[in-house]
Amino acid sequence: MAISLKTTRRSRNRALAAPVTHRRPTSPAPANARRVIDFRGVSKLYAGDVGLDQATFAIDRGEFVFLVGSTGSGKSTVMRLLIKELEPTSGVIRVAGHDLDQISRKRVPYFRRNVGVVFQDFKLLPNKTVYDNVAYALQVQGQARREIRAKVPDILRLTGLATKLHNYPDQLSGGEQQRVSIARAFVNHPPLLLADEPTGNLDPETSIDIMRLLYRINRTGTTVLVATHDQAMVDKMRRRVLELSRGRIVRDEAGGRYTRDETTRDLARRLRAPGTRPPGL
Amino acid sequence: MRIGFFLGEAMRAMRRSAAPSFAALATVLVTMLVLGVFIPIVQATNGAADSVRSRVEVDVYMKTNATAADEARVKRELLAVPHVRSVDFVSKETAYEQQYKADPQAYRLLGSNPLPDTFHVIPDNPANVLAVRSSLTPAGPGGTPGTIDPAIQSVSNKRNDTKKILEVTNLVTITAAALTVLLTIASILLIANTIRLSLYSRRREVEVMKLVGATDWFIRWPFVIEGIVVGAAGAFLAVAVLGITKIALLDPLANNWTLIAAPRTIPFSALVGVLLIAGVLVSALGSGLSLRRFLRV
Numbered sequence: 001m002a003i004s005l006k007t008t009r010r011s012r013n014r015a016l017a018a019p020v021t022h023r024r025p026t027s028p029a030p031a032n033a034r035r036v037i038d039f040r041g042v043s044k045l046y047a048g049d050v051g052l053d054q055a056t057f058a059i060d061r062g063e064f065v066f067l068v069g070s071t072g073s074g075k076s077t078v079m080r081l082l083i084k085e086l087e088p089t090s091g092v093i094r095v096a097g098h099d100l101d102q103i104s105r106k107r108v109p110y111f112r113r114n115v116g117v118v119f120q121d122f123k124l125l126p127n128k129t130v131y132d133n134v135a136y137a138l139q140v141q142g143q144a145r146r147e148i149r150a151k152v153p154d155i156l157r158l159t160g161l162a163t164k165l166h167n168y169p170d171q172l173s174g175g176e177q178q179r180v181s182i183a184r185a186f187v188n189h190p191p192l193l194l195a196d197e198p199t200g201n202l203d204p205e206t207s208i209d210i211m212r213l214l215y216r217i218n219r220t221g222t223t224v225l226v227a228t229h230d231q232a233m234v235d236k237m238r239r240r241v242l243e244l245s246r247g248r249i250v251r252d253e254a255g256g257r258y259t260r261d262e263t264t265r266d267l268a269r270r271l272r273a274p275g276t277r278p279p280g281l
Numbered sequence: 282m283r284i285g286f287f288l289g290e291a292m293r294a295m296r297r298s299a300a301p302s303f304a305a306l307a308t309v310l311v312t313m314l315v316l317g318v319f320i321p322i323v324q325a326t327n328g329a330a331d332s333v334r335s336r337v338e339v340d341v342y343m344k345t346n347a348t349a350a351d352e353a354r355v356k357r358e359l360l361a362v363p364h365v366r367s368v369d370f371v372s373k374e375t376a377y378e379q380q381y382k383a384d385p386q387a388y389r390l391l392g393s394n395p396l397p398d399t400f401h402v403i404p405d406n407p408a409n410v411l412a413v414r415s416s417l418t419p420a421g422p423g424g425t426p427g428t429i430d431p432a433i434q435s436v437s438n439k440r441n442d443t444k445k446i447l448e449v450t451n452l453v454t455i456t457a458a459a460l461t462v463l464l465t466i467a468s469i470l471l472i473a474n475t476i477r478l479s480l481y482s483r484r485r486e487v488e489v490m491k492l493v494g495a496t497d498w499f500i501r502w503p504f505v506i507e508g509i510v511v512g513a514a515g516a517f518l519a520v521a522v523l524g525i526t527k528i529a530l531l532d533p534l535a536n537n538w539t540l541i542a543a544p545r546t547i548p549f550s551a552l553v554g555v556l557l558i559a560g561v562l563v564s565a566l567g568s569g570l571s572l573r574r575f576l577r578v
Contacts, residue, residue: 140495
């Protein structure tokens with residue numbers, strides 16, 4: 001109890017004092033330990049249809065990766081496999097070193113607490129306030145009221161919702177609702193954050209804000225995987241891109257010349273700059 | 282904190298789906314009322330049937346002019362009949378005294394003693410009463426039933442009475458059992474339906490709960506509690522209605538009219554316990570049914 005409380009306080013302070021501190025691995029860790037996501041020959045068949053076909057890729061800790069592809073290319077399948085909502089037909093999926101096949105049904109909820117998930121349709125509870133929506137995630141994990149009272153305001157400040165605490169989701173704009181959804185996914189500071197079309201329902205300007213927020217979260221050391229078909233956004237962000245087509249990985253490209261230490265402000269400025277196509281893409 | 286959370290969620294769900302909750306509650310109430318009325322009634326009728334069965338006997342009436350020697354001989358002959366356990370002799374004087382006590386006016390009017398000497402023949406087993414009776418009344422000449430001794434006037438025939446009483450008790454028991462089973466099934470299904478509607482109206486919450494890593498039982502508890510609260514409330518109301526009925530109707534009657542108090546039945550406190558447990562059990566079953574079918578966590 002004392003230890004977990006301590007951890008909470010420390011993470012709180014970190015979020016308060018230096019939300020943009022980038023954690024760089026000080027010594028070269030073994031390859032497996034740095035690997036957050038590892039797909040090896042993963043296939044998923046839906047009643048004969050191919051959802052995913054022999055997909056193999058790996059994502060390291062602290063990476064910011066886009067998963068692109070047209071509708072039905074298997075992006076959502078990857079996301080759902082990663083939270084063990086689906087079981088692969090064949091192949092091995094490892095998340096933070098754990099073989100998902102080895103996680104028993106009983107342990108799945110505990111596994112999911114280490115993976116934040118954000119969806120296109122936000123999945124907020126309409127009859128709860130912003131504060132309660134975020135607190136609900138902690139409540140259902142059985143966390144103590146004290147911890148909830150400590151964590152929720154912090155995460156809402158981080159996501160820029162400090163003034164919207166007592167609003168209901170239908171009183172918020174789409175961008176704000178997505179921020180609540182991100183706050184809920186990140187309130188536990190999970191090492192991995194998945195976002196399935198997080199900007200699918202949002203206008204370009206709001207999308208930039210959301211991307212900026214995801215980048216800020218990424219800079220705290222969290223691995224972020226974003227599925228999207230917003231090609232322009234992907235091009236501008238200049239991060240690693242995995243492209244899926246009919247269930248196959250057809251492109252795996254490091255984002256090239258971007259600096260990891262770019263501040264969120266610089267990123268936003270770059271994203272807003274009209275018509276900047278990154279050279280070499 | 283957790284208990285508070287579960288209870289809060291369950292109460293919220295009940296407020297939101299008040300109509301189906303009320304329907305389920307009413308069915309549980311009716312079921313428990315029927316159960317609460319029929320348990321004592323079945324017990325009482327079974328008690329009556331048992332006492333009838335244990336009193337199954339064949340009465341042998343002597344001719345009025347039978348002598349003491351005749352009586353001794355008949356007694357020997359009766360004891361020799363197969364399946365006879367014992368034979369009780371009731372003299373006409375004893376019988377007259379008993380009857381006179383029961384209805385002095387009528388017997389005073391009568392003046393003389395019309396009652397014969399009687400043997401109560403008790404079979405070793407109530408089921409053998411008919412065999413004993415037919416042994417005592419062998420077919421005489423011309424097919425009319427005769428007697429085994431000339432000193433015997435007639436042999437009683439209580440068969441029809443016994444049979445009727447046993448039939449009535451069986452009917453009451455079967456009716457009560459059938460009604461209870463049907464109502465119990467209805468209660469379980471209605472509670473299952475309530476929980477199903479509750480699940481449907483809260484599917485978003487369930488989805489979010491799964492997403493953020495709530496354990497299976499954490500998701501299930503509010504629904505289980507909702508079902509149990511509905512069932513327990515129904516049982517509690519049934520107990521209240523039964524209690525009021527007992528105090529207002531049965532207790533005054535029992536003081537004036539000994540018949541009601543006569544058969545031994547379950548004490549009221551035990552009945553309350555049975556009903557409450559049955560109510561909770563029924564609702565837990567109903568919730569479980571829906572959770573198994575519609576909540577794949």
